[in-house]
Amino acid sequence: MGSSKIALGILGLIVLGNVVVSMATKFFQNGTQQGTAGLLIFIGMASYGVFWGWNRFFKSSDA
Numbered sequence: 001m002g003s004s005k006i007a008l009g010i011l012g013l014i015v016l017g018n019v020v021v022s023m024a025t026k027f028f029q030n031g032t033q034q035g036t037a038g039l040l041i042f043i044g045m046a047s048y049g050v051f052w053g054w055n056r057f058f059k060s061s062d063a
Contacts, residue, residue, distance in 0.1 A: 005057070
């Protein structure tokens with residue numbers, strides 16, 4: 001089960017990465033300062049969510 005959880009986590013990161021990249025290109029094509037600020041906030045929140053979810057998921061499940 002441990003290896004499938006790692007694979008699931010990696011798959012989740014790949015999907016999240018694709019979403020971030022697509023949103024980033026959309027924001028930068030707009031080129032507005034508001035879009036850039038929103039992008040930075042989104043990346044910050046996404047990074048926090050990934051780290052929190054990663055720690056919670058692996059520490060609680062594999063223990």
